[in-house]
Amino acid sequence: MRPPVSEPRPVSAAPRRGRVDVEERLIAAAGELLGEVGPRAMSVRQVAERAGVNHGLVHHYFGGKDGLARAGMRRLVTEHLEWVKAQNEGRPIPVPMALGGDQRYLRAVVRCVLDGESDLALTELTEGVSVPRSAMEAVVARAGLDEPDSETRAVVAAAMALEMGWAALEPFILAITGTPAEEADELRRRVGNLRLGLGARGATRS
Structure with a gap:
């Protein structure tokens, strides 16, 4: 929804x-x-x-x-x-x-x-x-870092790009991808899962 x-x-x-x-x-x-x-x-x-x-x-x-x-x-x-x-x-x-x-x-x-x-x-x-800056600080803390490294910044930047791009261009994206109206919620859910995956990746270090 x-x-x-x-x-x-x-x-x-x-x-x-x-x-x-x-x-x-x-x-x-x-x-x-x-x-x-x-x-x-x-x-x-x-x-x-x-x-x-x-x-x-x-x-x-x-x-x-x-x-x-x-x-x-x-x-x-x-x-x-x-x-x-x-x-x-x-x-x-x-x-x-x-x-x-x-x-x-x-x-x-x-x-x-x-x-x-x-x-x-x-x-x-x-x-x-700043909401995204606070989110990055939370990711840094979860990863046990003193400050954001390049990977953390990349993950947060990718998440921001996904969120802001979708929020600004959702109707355009749905049209370009040929997504029927009845499938929009499912696509939105799947894209949301990708964003969740970015957050999990940022908080995890091998």
């Missing part, structure tokens, strides 16, 4: 209640637009219009587009971490094939990378909330 999909978090339509409310509206709108159009195409006016506030407040509260984009991305990665924790039920390594359930986070990261905004894409690292 597909993992639960996180519901969109629409910008509130409630009356504004001062600076905190305006900031929240702008941050939520920025997070939405980072995933929809990416940081390059996102404009201050777009965000302000989505938030229902005057665009001059973006400069007043965030110093401009860059500051607001960072705030929006911080919100997305923090919410993603909480979502993953709920999915994992305390397990250090994410549930296989679950990333597609948080499309807002996924799309924002992908668009930031494609736009060449690596610093923005890596917000989860600077904020200390």
